[in-house]
Amino acid sequence: MDYELTDAHKLIRDTAKRIAKEKVAPRAAEMDESGEYPHDIFDAFAEAGLLGLTIPEQYGGSGAGFMALALAVEETAKYCNSSALILLLSALSTQPINLGGSEEQKHEWLSKSATGAIKGAFCLTEPNSGSDAAALESRAVRDGDDYIIDGEKMYISGGSVAHYVCYFAKSGQNGSKSISGFIIPTDSPGFSVPACDRKMGVIGIPTANILLQDCRVSAANRIGEEGRAFKTAMLTLNTCRPVVGARGLGLAEGAIAYALDFARERKTFGQPLVEHQAIQFMLADAAIDIEASRQLVYHAAWLVDQGKYDREHAPYLSIAKAYATETGNRVASDAIQILGAQGYMKDHPLERHYRDARQLMIVEGTSQIQRLVIARAMINGDITYW
Numbered sequence: 513m514d515y516e517l518t519d520a521h522k523l524i525r526d527t528a529k530r531i532a533k534e535k536v537a538p539r540a541a542e543m544d545e546s547g548e549y550p551h552d553i554f555d556a557f558a559e560a561g562l563l564g565l566t567i568p569e570q571y572g573g574s575g576a577g578f579m580a581l582a583l584a585v586e587e588t589a590k591y592c593n594s595s596a597l598i599l600l601l602s603a604l605s606t607q608p609i610n611l612g613g614s615e616e617q618k619h620e621w622l623s624k625s626a627t628g629a630i631k632g633a634f635c636l637t638e639p640n641s642g643s644d645a646a647a648l649e650s651r652a653v654r655d656g657d658d659y660i661i662d663g664e665k666m667y668i669s670g671g672s673v674a675h676y677v678c679y680f681a682k683s684g685q686n687g688s689k690s691i692s693g694f695i696i697p698t699d700s701p702g703f704s705v706p707a708c709d710r711k712m713g714v715i716g717i718p719t720a721n722i723l724l725q726d727c728r729v730s731a732a733n734r735i736g737e738e739g740r741a742f743k744t745a746m747l748t749l750n751t752c753r754p755v756v757g758a759r760g761l762g763l764a765e766g767a768i769a770y771a772l773d774f775a776r777e778r779k780t781f782g783q784p785l786v787e788h789q790a791i792q793f794m795l796a797d798a799a800i801d802i803e804a805s806r807q808l809v810y811h812a813a814w815l816v817d818q819g820k821y822d823r824e825h826a827p828y829l830s831i832a833k834a835y836a837t838e839t840g841n842r843v844a845s846d847a848i849q850i851l852g853a854q855g856y857m858k859d860h861p862l863e864r865h866y867r868d869a870r871q872l873m874i875v876e877g878t879s880q881i882q883r884l885v886i887a888r889a890m891i892n893g894d895i896t897y898w
């Protein structure tokens with residue numbers, strides 16, 4: 513196990529740090545208020561080459577990998593989780609094609625995604641299937657050289673600003689073995705976005721309902737073989753788990769750093785807050801959780817970069833996702849506590865971090881689903897402690 517950062521990793525981290533400080537931080541509160549997608553932040557990431565980190569070089573990306581993406585996400589999430597989600601989506605929306613697509617699809621869709629010429633979204637969740645993704649009800653019926661797809665997807669991050677979506681639908685009656693994936697341009701006839709949800713946090717990135725009605729899609733846009741895409745969807749989620757963890761990690765770092773600065777200045781009972789042991793313990797607990805999260809997230813990202821994201825390694829990706837996102841929640845809460853009433857007010861970023869953190873324990877496999885993966889591995893003997 514060697515997940516020492518390379519010079520390339522450090523350069524990417526420093527680039528993301530600069531963009532986060534100069535461009536993301538000043539916009540974070542405003543995009544949280546307006547709910548408008550921050551195209552300028554997307555463009556800044558594109559210009560810096562941060563949207564193609566997980567796309568191989570032969571398809572126009574840098575191939576820097578998931579550790580590089582996790583570092584960029586961590587730096588960004590210190591200030592703004594909506595902006596960090598833009599980076600995450602650069603992987604989530606392209607991984608189905610990267611893992612399961614044809615050479616032609618990779619050349620066409622990945623290269624444009626890597627430069628930021630187009631945006632994608634990942635469409636798995638439906639009104640009647642979230643954690644139990646194999647229960648999805650969207651239908652794809654073959655019609656000559658095309659498929660006719662009908663169905664509804666819910667909570668799709670960036671779905672209303674996407675140029676294409678990776679869409680999962682059943683093309684047979686054989687449960688998860690009937691799930692096929694499709695690349696669907698969002699200007700296809702029969703594709704619509706009836707609404708975006710009002711939500712608690714991560715407000716800068718719209719969460720869209722997607723409706724397909726008699727949507728005709730060329731069979732050339734099917735991702736991999738018919739009925740084989742459930743595994744592609746699950747592996748996509750596995751590879752992205754360390755990156756969701758990095759959203760929690762960065763959020764925790766940004767929140768406690770802000771609280772520490774405040775606690776040096778604010779005085780109670782004649783002393784700065786940092787001199788009170790109860791405050792010191794909250795600071796120390798945050799550091800313990802953050803350092804543990806960082807080891808888990810970096811290790812998990814390193815595993816993905818080694819090609820280790822199959823069933824055997826999945827529990828370690830789940831552990832990183834669960835621990836780091838729960839760290840984000842614990843630390844955001846404590847950071848508010850350190851500020852007292854001021855932490856609850858919109859004059860400070862902590863109430864936004866707290867609302868944003870809550871999303872992380874739900875998306876891309878809830879905390880409970882991560883624990884199912886981990887416990888199953890223990891019961892099956894894939895993880896042993898003897």
Ligand SMILES: Cc1cc2nc3c(=O)[nH]c(=O)nc-3n(C[C@H](O)[C@H](O)[C@H](O)COP(=O)(O)OP(=O)(O)OC[C@H]3O[C@@H](n4cnc5c(N)ncnc54)[C@H](O)[C@@H]3O)c2cc1C
Nearest residue numbers: 634635636637642643644667668669874875876877878880
């Ligand atoms: C802001 C936001 C953005 C999202 N973006 C996307 C996106 O881009 N693409 C996409 O496809 N989806 C997206 N999602 C959907 C997300 O992936 C799902 O919400 C998630 O998978 C959980 O599904 P669910 O909400 O239907 O909850 P359910 O599956 O109905 O679960 C409800 C509760 O029961 C628990 N539970 C379920 N099954 C079990 C079990 N077997 N054992 C123990 N507990 C269980 C869950 O942990 C949860 O607490 C997004 C969600 C949000 C909130």
